[in-house]
Amino acid sequence: MTNAQKKVVILLVEGDTDETLLIERLRQLFNDKEIRFEPYRGDIFYQIDQKSKPIKKLIGDKVKEVLIKRRFNSSDILVVLHILDTDGCFVGPSNITIDAEQNGLTKYLEGCISVSSETQKGKMEERNLVRSRNIQIMKSAAYISTFSYQLYYFSRNLEHVLFNEMNPEKGSKMEKVEDFLDDLTMPVEEFLNQFMPVPRNESCEDTYKASWDFISEDINSLKRATNVPLIFDYLNELG
Numbered sequence: 233m234t235n236a237q238k239k240v241v242i243l244l245v246e247g248d249t250d251e252t253l254l255i256e257r258l259r260q261l262f263n264d265k266e267i268r269f270e271p272y273r274g275d276i277f278y279q280i281d282q283k284s285k286p287i288k289k290l291i292g293d294k295v296k297e298v299l300i301k302r303r304f305n306s307s308d309i310l311v312v313l314h315i316l317d318t319d320g321c322f323v324g325p326s327n328i329t330i331d332a333e334q335n336g337l338t339k340y341l342e343g344c345i346s347v348s349s350e351t352q353k354g355k356m357e358e359r360n361l362v363r364s365r366n367i368q369i370m371k372s373a374a375y376i377s378t379f380s381y382q383l384y385y386f387s388r389n390l391e392h393v394l395f396n397e398m399n400p401e402k403g404s405k406m407e408k409v410e411d412f413l414d415d416l417t418m419p420v421e422e423f424l425n426q427f428m429p430v431p432r433n434e435s436c437e438d439t440y441k442a443s444w445d446f447i448s449e450d451i452n453s454l455k456r457a458t459n460v461p462l463i464f465d466y467l468n469e470l471g
Contacts, residue, residue, distance in 0.1 A: 238266040239310035249409045257420045270298050278363040287366035292377045311380040317389035321363040322453040340398040371444045387457045421464045429457040436465045
């Protein structure tokens with residue numbers, strides 16, 4: 233089967249490390265599909281200059297950009313999958329604390345988000361409000377434009393799940409993921425399965441919903457969890 237005949241799976245991701253972690257294994261298991269990662273390098277769920285725009289339009293526009301850039305026709309696309317870092321965005325105001333002595337504006341801890349000032353606390357509360365609202369919309373969305381759509385998460389972020397680092401340093405992220413894969417002795421989806429927050433139901437859809445219910449509650453978006461293994465289940469279901 234040539235690439236021109238394969239249906240395309242688009243994966244929207246925040247950065248390059250998601251692609252590095254997953255692409256080889258996905259292409260190995262689903263070689264009848266064209267797997268395309270599209271890093272947008274930012275936070276599409278909370279853009280200060282576009283926070284009033286409907287999130288479905290922002291993501292739909294991003295998908296249109298991908299189709300134009302890659303010269304795909306709509307009929308080429310099998311599904312659009314999307315992976316985000318929760319960044320603790322479901323944490324309420326009572327779990328955002330102020331520590332004027334800390335280094336850095338924001339730190340993610342086991343039970344709270346610590347900020348350096350009252351001003352930063354206000355910014356974090358607004359971010360959490362807008363971001364969690366947008367994620368709630370998209371976790372329930374079955375389609376973006378005319379394409380099937382599913383949203384998955386790393387919590388608090390990819391590095392937290394892989395290395396138990398809640399506040400990773402930006403400069404070393406890629407090197408650490410590459411080293412992790414070099415040392416990994418099991419399939420990556422098997423490693424990630426350890427951090428599935430809910431038991432698998434017979435229905436992939438029910439497990440997907442339960443995983444989102446878990447991460448949306450209380451301070452669970454600060455915990456080490458991911459539902460990314462469900463991507464593998466979902467693609468298997470699509471056949």
